[in-house]
Amino acid sequence: MSLLRTVGLICSQVLVNNAAATGGTFHITEDGFDVQMATDHFGPFLFTKLIAPKLEATRTAEWVPRVVMVASEAHAMGPGLNLATVRRPDGDGSDQSDPQKSFLRYHEAKCACVLTAMELARRGEGKIRAYGLHPGTIPTNLVHKDSLAPVLKSIGMLNEDGSPNFADPKFKWKTIPQGAATNVVAAFDPRLDDKSGCYLEDCNESNHTRAPHCTPETAQKLWDLTEESVGETFVL
Ligand SMILES: NC(=O)c1ccc[n+]([C@@H]2O[C@H](COP(=O)([O-])OP(=O)(O)OC[C@H]3O[C@@H](n4cnc5c(N)ncnc54)[C@H](OP(=O)(O)O)[C@@H]3O)[C@@H](O)[C@H]2O)c1
Known part of the structure; x- marks a missing residue:
């Protein structure tokens, strides 16, 4: 998979980076990333x-x-x-067949999304706005993937047969x-200007539930490391 086989939903004024690869077998892409x-x-x-230039042109x-x-x-x-292991996990990746390890990698990838939104907002001030979000717990294809379902079963979010556990009120399932x-709010709501x-x-700002390890310092370091890794500088 090349890096540009990625999914972004774009209208003329908004880009929503939505794709997530949670279900596939662990492998290293042709670009050298997990x-x-x-x-x-x-x-x-x-x-x-x-x-970004096309987005900026809509300002x-x-x-x-x-x-x-x-x-x-x-x-x-x-x-x-x-x-240190953002490009790929240590080792040959064979441990990634363990759902707990695969989930930990998902956790890290989603940290990267939160951090990128923070740093893009800082660097893009006045030119581009950026937001990170949790869309909620939704019974999409994602929760049924082999790499996630065992973990979700172990915490009771899914029943043993793999169906969503709607009975436990602790899991606030959304349609x-x-x-x-929340994606639509992040994309268009003027309350977030x-x-x-x-x-x-x-659908609301929730900085208090953003993990404390997502610091501005880590966000800057990730940005620099990512530029180096993809071989492109991203200047706004
Ligand atoms: N569902 C939830 O409860 C939940 C909770 C928290 C966060 N999220 C986040 O919400 C977003 C959408 O997830 P979803 O729930 O709609 O899951 P989904 O049904 O599994 O959708 C994931 C999307 O990512 C695409 N994708 C997967 N691997 C790809 C690859 N290698 N290259 C390009 N595209 C790829 C898939 O396209 P193909 O089908 O063509 O592979 C699919 O369109 C994700 O970022 C996820 O982390 C979901």
Whole structure:
């Protein structure tokens, strides 16, 4: 998979980086990245860099273009992003067939989404606004992937037969339209005009649920490391 086989949903004024590779077998892409980090972080970073001039061209007196990084509350379910292994995990990757390890990599990839939104907001001040978010818990294809389902079963989110556990109120399942709502808010809601860089949940700013390990310092380091890794500088 090349880095540009990534999914960004773009309209003329907004880019939503939404893709996530949670279900595939672990492998290293032709660019030398593990597939989760390539899909969730390196690809969206490069795509955003390449499309940024077109986004910037849509800026008007009333509108500053936006980039939305679809992250997850999973970004807070672990120790944070290890910058030393951001390109690929240590070893030959054989341990990634362990769902817990694969989930930890998902956690790291989603940290990268949160951090990129923070740093893009800082670097793009006045030119591009950026937001990170958790869309909610939604019964999409993602929760049924082999790499995630065992972990979700172990925490009771899925029943043993793999169906969503709607009975336990601790899991606040959303319908697909409800799951899309926070993305739409991040993309268009004028309440966020002065909140670039924030993290969202349930259609509102939710910086208090952004993990403390997602610091501005880590965000800057990740940006620099990512530029080096993809061989492109991203200047706004
Ligand atoms: N569902 C949830 O409960 C939940 C919770 C928190 C965060 N999220 C986030 O929400 C976003 C959307 O996820 P979803 O729930 O809609 O999951 P999904 O149904 O699995 O959708 C994931 C999307 O990513 C694409 N994708 C996967 N691997 C790819 C690759 N290597 N290259 C390009 N595209 C690739 C898939 O395209 P193909 O089908 O063509 O492979 C699919 O369109 C993700 O960023 C996810 O982390 C979801």
